[in-house]
Amino acid sequence: MSVDIDTVKRVARLARIAVTEEEAGRMTGELNTILGFVEQLGEVDVSGVEPMTSVIPMEMKKREDRVTDGGKAVDIVANAPATEDNFFLVPKVVE
Amino acid sequence: MTDLTHLTIAEARDRLLAKDISAIELTDAYLGAIDAANETFNAYVAVTHDKAREMAKASDERLAAGKGGALEGIPLGIKDLFATESVHTQAASHVLDGFKPRYESTVTANLWADGAVMLGKLNMDEFAMGSSNETSYYGPVKNPWRAKGSNVDLVPGGSSGGSAAAVSAFLCAGATATDTGGSIRQPAAFTGTVGIKPTYGRCSRWGTVAFASSLDQAGPITRDVRDAAIMLKSMASVDAKDTTSVDRPVPDYETALGQSVKGMKIGIPKEYRVDGMPEEIEALWQKGIAWLKDAGAEIVDISLPHTKYALPAYYIVAPAEASSNLARYDGVRYGLRVPGKDIIDMYEKTRAAGFGREVKRRIMIGTYVLSAGYYDAYYVQAQKVRTLIKKDFEDVFHAGVDAILTPATPSAAFGIADQDMAADPVKMYLNDIFTVTVNMAGLPGIAVPAGLDGKGLPLGLQLIGRPFEEETLFRASHVIEQAAGRFEPEKWW
Numbered sequence: 032m033s034v035d036i037d038t039v040k041r042v043a044r045l046a047r048i049a050v051t052e053e054e055a056g057r058m059t060g061e062l063n064t065i066l067g068f069v070e071q072l073g074e075v076d077v078s079g080v081e082p083m084t085s086v087i088p089m090e091m092k093k094r095e096d097r098v099t100d101g102g103k104a105v106d107i108v109a110n111a112p113a114t115e116d117n118f119f120l121v122p123k124v125v126e
Numbered sequence: 127m128t129d130l131t132h133l134t135i136a137e138a139r140d141r142l143l144a145k146d147i148s149a150i151e152l153t154d155a156y157l158g159a160i161d162a163a164n165e166t167f168n169a170y171v172a173v174t175h176d177k178a179r180e181m182a183k184a185s186d187e188r189l190a191a192g193k194g195g196a197l198e199g200i201p202l203g204i205k206d207l208f209a210t211e212s213v214h215t216q217a218a219s220h221v222l223d224g225f226k227p228r229y230e231s232t233v234t235a236n237l238w239a240d241g242a243v244m245l246g247k248l249n250m251d252e253f254a255m256g257s258s259n260e261t262s263y264y265g266p267v268k269n270p271w272r273a274k275g276s277n278v279d280l281v282p283g284g285s286s287g288g289s290a291a292a293v294s295a296f297l298c299a300g301a302t303a304t305d306t307g308g309s310i311r312q313p314a315a316f317t318g319t320v321g322i323k324p325t326y327g328r329c330s331r332w333g334t335v336a337f338a339s340s341l342d343q344a345g346p347i348t349r350d351v352r353d354a355a356i357m358l359k360s361m362a363s364v365d366a367k368d369t370t371s372v373d374r375p376v377p378d379y380e381t382a383l384g385q386s387v388k389g390m391k392i393g394i395p396k397e398y399r400v401d402g403m404p405e406e407i408e409a410l411w412q413k414g415i416a417w418l419k420d421a422g423a424e425i426v427d428i429s430l431p432h433t434k435y436a437l438p439a440y441y442i443v444a445p446a447e448a449s450s451n452l453a454r455y456d457g458v459r460y461g462l463r464v465p466g467k468d469i470i471d472m473y474e475k476t477r478a479a480g481f482g483r484e485v486k487r488r489i490m491i492g493t494y495v496l497s498a499g500y501y502d503a504y505y506v507q508a509q510k511v512r513t514l515i516k517k518d519f520e521d522v523f524h525a526g527v528d529a530i531l532t533p534a535t536p537s538a539a540f541g542i543a544d545q546d547m548a549a550d551p552v553k554m555y556l557n558d559i560f561t562v563t564v565n566m567a568g569l570p571g572i573a574v575p576a577g578l579d580g581k582g583l584p585l586g587l588q589l590i591g592r593p594f595e596e597e598t599l600f601r602a603s604h605v606i607e608q609a610a611g612r613f614e615p616e617k618w619w
Contacts, residue, residue, distance in 0.1 A: 039490070042493050042494045043490065044474075046490060047456070048478050065441060065551060069441050072511055073507070077510040082509030082512075085340075087370075087593060089372060092369045107459075109228055110459070110461070111460060112461070119458050119459060121469050122466065122467075123468075124469050
């Protein structure tokens with residue numbers, strides 16, 4: 032499978048990365064090189080093989096259902112580019 | 127007096143305990159070396175002079191009181207991927223501009239609890255995506271090694287290029303690193319240092335910037351095998367904050383050193399003999415086989431039939447996980463924000479400006495292989511192949527093989543701004559051909575220097591072990607180290 036420039040622009044939109052026409056053109060070539068490389072996986076017989084979900088067999092850890100942390104609003108917003116009263120500020124999303 | 131920066135961790139530990147030297151003297155020696163040479167190497171992206179001296183002073187107090195920890199007073203460099211409280215943590219990316227976490231990663235917290243001293247944060251490929259350290263927002267790192275009679279700058283490998291260069295150039299006693307497809311072992315091999323990626327789940331991933339969560343593992347890069355054993359013991363732990371942290375006690379790895387390898391079964395996989403591999407690497411591999419045989423190990427030929435599919439499967443699984451993990455860099459909660467006409471425009475502009483080319487490339491691949499209609503053909507297929515890769519290893523371990531010996535890399539260090547690699551991303555990816563299988567199967571792997579090539583550049587061998595049998599790797603790699611000797615770059619800086 033290979034991608035064309037329109038697919039690259041659509042994927043960039045999904046990935047929320049702005050691309051110029053020139054970048055999209057360059058990425059089309061690069062992505063096709065990589066997709067060409069991974070194509071060989073198609074030749075592996077995987078009938079009856081389960082896809083890997085956990086590389087080391089282990090039981091999912093569960094913790095006690097109890098509040099153990101919190102009250103850290105100041106810490107949480109400390110690195111944000113824009114805040115007000117411990118809220119993250121973003122451009123208007125609701126008219 | 128010998129140069130304090132040339133002491134190994136074990137030697138420094140003994141001299142600190144004997145009060146021959148103080149932690150502050152040792153730390154000052156390293157800070158002096160960094161101040162003199164970091165401009166040349168670009169290994170550190172942040173040097174924490176004051177914090178290092180404060181920590182060293184506290185170490186001296188604990189040592190005086192006889193309360194020193196296992197790494198008391200040992201000055202370490204920390205890869206920029208580990209969250210360090212109130213200290214530069216950007217995964218060498220522009221998108222995390224100015225980020226100073228309010229928390230400490232479990233791995234670094236473990237090191238400080240054992241008394242280690244932080245010298246600063248080390249350069250790396252952006253978000254650990256690269257094999258040459260050239261994708262860093264902070265620019266490339268220089269390898270302390272140069273070919274004989276040459277002044278051409280070489281890469282230190284990647285992604286832990288700053289870690290490997292700093293250890294090799296005596297700018298820290300040891301360094302933390304991480305390995306998703308070879309990012310500890312390949313730079314270790316390129317710089318004549320030792321690097322171990324432990325079993326998946328051995329070191330907590332909590333507070334380490336995520337790249338591909340099912341593959342990422344932390345480990346040390348050090349000047350010898352003993353130091354790697356000492357550092358891994360401190361880095362590893364059982365951590366309730368990471369659900370993939372495995373609930374097993376951490377052994378005292380150092381006691382494995384010097385134990386005999388007599389009767390140990392070492393597998394030699396035929397699939398690792400790849401086309402175009404330099405003669406010298408084949409010769410080195412044979413030397414490694416002979417050394418282990420001489421020490422009493424039994425050598426057996428084995429087959430890992432799905433080896434060639436590990437790299438292509440990796441380039442689906444890792445970008446897929448990365449595209450998901452890196453979705454959080456959106457200009458809202460931390461780091462860079464580029465204003466836009468609405469919130470989507472702000473996201474898109476922030477991510478366009480914040481991520482470098484390689485990171486964008488991988489996010490794009492990951493987004494594509496996870497998108498509607500392609501998920502089964504790419505992602506599910508790759509995860510099935512991953513099951514087969516793991517089964518290859520399980521079969522040979524089941525047949526009695528204790529460890530597998532392979533070359534660490536298909537070549538020695540190459541030049542900065544190599545034209546071939548710049549033109550074709552897959553050429554760069556091939557650097558990890560011998561290391562990536564280990565991550566896909568979650569196994570422990572160690573790279574140990576084994577010799578120099580004809581140009582005088584270091585080459586490494588890799589040993590791969592059964593899950594949680596890092597001790598076997600320390601034992602066998604120590605034998606190789608004893609036979610091969612240690613390698614230091616000739617000082618030109």
